[in-house]
Structures are given as C-alpha cells and as structure tokens.
Amino acid sequence: MGRLTRRAFAAAALSTLALGAAPARGQGHARAATEMRGMWLATVENRDWPSEPGLSAARQRSELLAHLDAAVGRRLNAVIFQVRPTADALWPSPYEPWSQYLTGVQGKDPGWDPLGTAVTEAHARGLHLHAWFNPFRIANHTDPSRLVAGHPARRHPDWVVTYGGRLYYNPGLPEVRTFVEDAMLDAVRRYPLDAVHFDDYFYPYPVAGETFDDDDAYDAYGGGFPTRAAWRRNNIDTLIRETGSRTRQIRPTAQFGVSPFGVWRNASTDPAGSDTQGGVQSYDDLYADTRTWVRENWIDYIVPQLYWNIGLAAADYAVLVPWWAGVAQDTATKLYAGEALYKVGDPAQSAAWQDPAELSRHLTLAKKYPQVRGHVFFAAKEVAADPLGAMTRVVADHYGQPTSPPR
Numbered sequence: 459m460g461r462l463t464r465r466a467f468a469a470a471a472l473s474t475l476a477l478g479a480a481p482a483r484g485q486g487h488a489r490a491a492t493e494m495r496g497m498w499l500a501t502v503e504n505r506d507w508p509s510e511p512g513l514s515a516a517r518q519r520s521e522l523l524a525h526l527d528a529a530v531g532r533r534l535n536a537v538i539f540q541v542r543p544t545a546d547a548l549w550p551s552p553y554e555p556w557s558q559y560l561t562g563v564q565g566k567d568p569g570w571d572p573l574g575t576a577v578t579e580a581h582a583r584g585l586h587l588h589a590w591f592n593p594f595r596i597a598n599h600t601d602p603s604r605l606v607a608g609h610p611a612r613r614h615p616d617w618v619v620t621y622g623g624r625l626y627y628n629p630g631l632p633e634v635r636t637f638v639e640d641a642m643l644d645a646v647r648r649y650p651l652d653a654v655h656f657d658d659y660f661y662p663y664p665v666a667g668e669t670f671d672d673d674d675a676y677d678a679y680g681g682g683f684p685t686r687a688a689w690r691r692n693n694i695d696t697l698i699r700e701t702g703s704r705t706r707q708i709r710p711t712a713q714f715g716v717s718p719f720g721v722w723r724n725a726s727t728d729p730a731g732s733d734t735q736g737g738v739q740s741y742d743d744l745y746a747d748t749r750t751w752v753r754e755n756w757i758d759y760i761v762p763q764l765y766w767n768i769g770l771a772a773a774d775y776a777v778l779v780p781w782w783a784g785v786a787q788d789t790a791t792k793l794y795a796g797e798a799l800y801k802v803g804d805p806a807q808s809a810a811w812q813d814p815a816e817l818s819r820h821l822t823l824a825k826k827y828p829q830v831r832g833h834v835f836f837a838a839k840e841v842a843a844d845p846l847g848a849m850t851r852v853v854a855d856h857y858g859q860p861t862s863p864p865r
Contacts, residue, residue, distance in 0.1 A: 492864045494759075494794045494832025495857060496536035497529055497841045498590065498717075501559050502543035503598070506838040511562035515569040518560065522572065526579055528842040532849055533857040536586040538655050538717075538834065541573045542642060545596040545611060545627070549573035549648065553641035555606045565606035577649045586863050588653035588715065591642045593697060594634075595659055596625035610637065619672060622665035629661060629693045629745075630675035639701055646708045653713040654705050658763060660694045660746045663738065690745035698756050713865075717761035717796050717834070718748040720778055722785075732781040734773045752791040759864075760791055761834050765798035767810035768819060776823055783827035792831045792864050795824055799835040803845035814846040818855045831864050 500506045507525060508518045529537055541548040546557040546564060549572065555565035560572070573589065580587040596611050597604070600620050605611055611618050611625065617634050619626050627634045646654060661670065676686055683689035702714040719740045723731035727739060730749070740746040751757050762782050766773040779795060786793035797820060801811040810816050817835075824830040835841055835849070844850055 491861060492831075493861050494536060494792070494834065494863045495532075495534040495861070496538055496586075496588070496761075496794070496832070496834035496863070497532075497534055497838050498538045498834060498836050499525055499540060499838040500543075500836075501540045501548065501557065502592075504559050508560065511559055518568065518572065519570060519575060522576060523579055525838045525842065526576070526583055526585060528838070529585055530583050532841055532853055533860050534835075534841070535584070535861060535863045536588060536652070536834075537576070537580055537838075538588040538590045538653075539573070539576050540590040540592075541576075541645060542591040543595075544592065544598065545609070547573075547641075547645075549645055551641065551644055553610070553637070553644055555609060564609075573645060574649060577651065581650070584860075584862075586652035588655040588713075589645050589649075589651045590655040590657065591645075592659050593638045593642070593656060594627040594629055594661075596627060598624055600625060619670060621662055621670050622668055624662070626662060626670075628672055628675055629697065630672045630679060630690065632679070635693070635697050635700065639697070639704060642701070643704055643708060646705055646712060651709065651712050653715055653758070654701065655714075656698075656701075656716045658717060658719045658740070658744065658746075660697075660744045661690055662744075664743050687742070687745065691741070691747050694745050695747060695750070695756075698751055702756055702758075713758035715759035715761060715792075716748065716751065716757050717763055718746055719744065720762045720764045720766070720796070721773060722747075722749045733777050736772060749785050752785050752789055752793075755790045757791055759794060759831075760786070761794045761796045763796040763798075763836075764820075765796065765801065765836070767808065767816055768823065769810065770808075775820055779824055779830065780827060783829040786829040793829050794832045794834055795820065795830055797833050797835045799840040799845070799849060800837055802840070802848040812846070814848045814851050817848050818851045821852060821856045 504510055508521055545554055547554045548557055556567055558564040560568040577587045600623060602612055617627050617631060619628050676689060680686060680689040705712050705714045719738055721732060721734050721739055723739045723741045724734050725731045740748050752760050764775050764778050766775050768775045782793055797817055801807045804811060821833060841849055
C-alpha cells in the first residue's frame with residue numbers, strides 16, 4: 459500500500475474480505491431537518507489537497523476554498539479536514555512540525571494558516587468543520603533521519619515502532635498517549651472547531667509476516683490484562699475516553715467522532731458481530747472496540763466506513779447498515795454511513811461501482827433505519843469530479859434542500 463490513504467486501505471481490506479429522490483416524507487422528512495451530509499478532505503500524500511506540495515500560499519488557499527465551494531454546491535453541510543496526517547500539523551503547532559504536504563519540506567512554514575482559514579471560510583459558507591487527526595502514524599517510511607530535526611519521534615526514539623515499512627508511535631506508552639492528545643487538542647484550544655475526528659488507524663493494519671514490537675511496553679504496563687490483545691484494546695479505549703473528555707472540557711460545543719473500519723467483528727467470530735465473512739475485524743486486528751465506544755457513549759458520532767456495494771457476499775452494505783443501526787439504537791451516539799464515492803467508475807472495481815445509481819441506492823436503503831442520521835463521502839476530489847454523475851444523482855434524489863448537520 460504505497461500511498462497510505464483510506465482508499466488504499468479500503469481496497470486492501472476489500473481484497474482480504476473477498477478471500478474469506480426528494481427528501482423523504484414522514485419520519486425521513488423529520489430526520490432531514492438535521493442530517494449529516496459530509497465529505498472527507500484528505501491531505502496525506504496530497505490525496506485531495508493541496509494538489510501537489512510546494513504551491514504558493516495563494517494557490518493553496520484558492521484550491522482549499524474551491525473544495526469548500528464544491529461541498530456547498532453539492533448541498534453538503536460538513537467537511538472533515540485532515541489536519542494531522544503524519545505526526546505533523548496544518549496549523550502553527552508548538553508540538554509538531556508543519557506538514558511536508560504543504561511545502562514539500564517538513565517543518566517549513568507555508569506562510570499562512572490552513573486550518574484557521576478552513577474554519578473561518580467553512581463557517582462563512584454555513585459548513586461545519588471537523589478537524590481530522592491521525593493519532594499514531596509518524597511517517598510513511600522507516601528512516602527517522604528523514605524527519606525534521608527536533609521532531610518528537612527523534613527526541614524520543616523509545617516511543618517509535620517500525621512496522622510494515624512505516625513509523626508509528628507506540629499506543630501502549632502512557633506518555634505517547636498524553637503527547638498525541640496534547641498535540642491534537644492544541645487545535646481545539648485555538649479554533650472554534652465543530653468536531654474532533656479520528657479515522658480507522660489505531661494499531662496498524664496487519665502485515666503478513668511482521669510483528670508490532672511492543673514487548674517492552676507490554677512488560678511494563680500489561681500485567682493486569684489477560685492477553686496482549688486485551689491490553690492493546692484498553693490502550694485504544696483509553697485514548698478514546700480521554701480525547702472525548704478533554705475535547706468537551708476545552709470546547710463544550712465540539713463533538714468527537716470516529717470513522718472506523720466498517721466491520722467490528724464477524725458473526726462467525728462473535729455472535730454479536732455482523733453477517734460478514736473473512737477479512738479485517740477492527741476489534742481483533744486494529745484493537746479498536748468500536749461497538750463498545752458507541753454503546754458506552756464515549757463518542758458523539760460514528761461513521762463506519764461502509765465501502766462495499768449492496769449485495770457483496772463478503773460485506774454487504776445492506777447487511778452492515780442494519781447491524782450498525784442496531785448498535786446505535788438506544789444510545790446517544792449519532793450514526794452516519796461512510797460512503798465510497800471514490801470507487802465509482804474505477805475500472806478496478808466491480809460492476810456495481812460502474813453504475814452511477816449505486817450510491818443513491820445506499821441512501822435510499824439507509825432511510826429505512828432511523829438511527830442513520832446521514833452520510834459522509836470519501837472524498838473531496840471525487841465530490842468535485844463527480845465520477846459517472848454519481849454525486850449529481852445523490853443530490854437530485856436525496857438532497858433537494860439544504861440542511862444542517864445534527865449537533
């Protein structure tokens with residue numbers, strides 16, 4: 459997976475799995491009064507923005523505003539903006555260096571404040587701005603000397619684990635969790651963010667033949683747990699609880715949400731799991747007990763990445779939506795569905811994704827479940843490009859009028 463983007467991981471996960479109208483009337487119309495209509499705006503490896511590193515500040519700003527305008531044009535109401543892609547920052551952070559995806563050089567001041575601008579300009583357009591952070595990813599390579607001098611990972615090499623051709627902070631160290639929370643929450647203090655957002659990267663996705671070396675941390679902190687897996691899950695649970703609590707203390711109006719991998723556990727593994735087959739399970743492989751986070755109300759919203767088509771045997775969208783609706787039922791956690799707009803028209807994808815109506819059918823199906831309070835589309839580049847006219851179809855069929863996201 460060369461580009462470490464959500465698209466690449468979703469494609470890899472799908473490969474593994476393969477192995478193993480107008481606003482709604484009645485209840486749906488009431489839900490449409492506050493409905494999440496979001497898009498992710500990814501910056502890692504310049505996936506969506508900036509189009510390439512090293513552009514002038516004026517060009518970067520122009521491209522960013524064009525993405526916000528595209529969201530408004532599609533009658534969306536929220537942008538989830540990736541502002542800490544690889545232990546770096548898209549704002550003037552006292553904790554971490556400026557992102558290399560801005561200038562091409564990690565630590566180089568781009569001459570403006572992308573996050574501050576995004577918040578101001580999103581709000582001016584009636585959009586919510588969710589700041590999207592990756593907690594533990596340091597770099598998409600294994601050479602610490604390529605990090606800027608003074609980088610926290612160079613000052614604290616004992617915090618770092620090399621795995622799968624990349625560098626990660628070790629989630630099992632309390633000092634790591636404290637640091638990454640401090641670094642992320644600096645943005646919450648500085649800006650009137652509408653939400654803090656994590657995606658699906660907690661412990662890294664499994665790499666065949668490799669071991670995530672956290673032996674020393676486990677020896678120091680894992681004694682009270684029955685297994686290493688239980689200890690790892692507790693480490694991520696702790697990050698989730700602490701980030702949510704600290705976010706609310708700093709900015710009570712800000713939400714905390716997560717967009718995890720779409721399968722918690724398969725029913726063949728756990729009777730409480732979904733009727734899916736094989737592949738990644740977030741509970742077992744990423745040590746992310748996403749079902750518990752919802753049931754315990756540790757997060758304000760969840761956006762499972764339901765990046766599969768209706769009818770796919772291994773992971774059917776029509777199976778996962780009701781499963782997640784059941785998880786969210788009778789909780790205070792809002793449920794949104796993550797949608798794979800990026801797959802539409804991709805010749806590497808199945809026939810279902812060559813049909814411009816596939817995503818519109820997703821929204822039609824989800825309306826049957828009142829727990830589903832909206833959808834988020836991956837990602838901004840495709841929202842603007844509108845492959846096969848699929849986004850135009852979604853807007854025509856479902857987004858007849860503008861609306862606000864749930865608060």
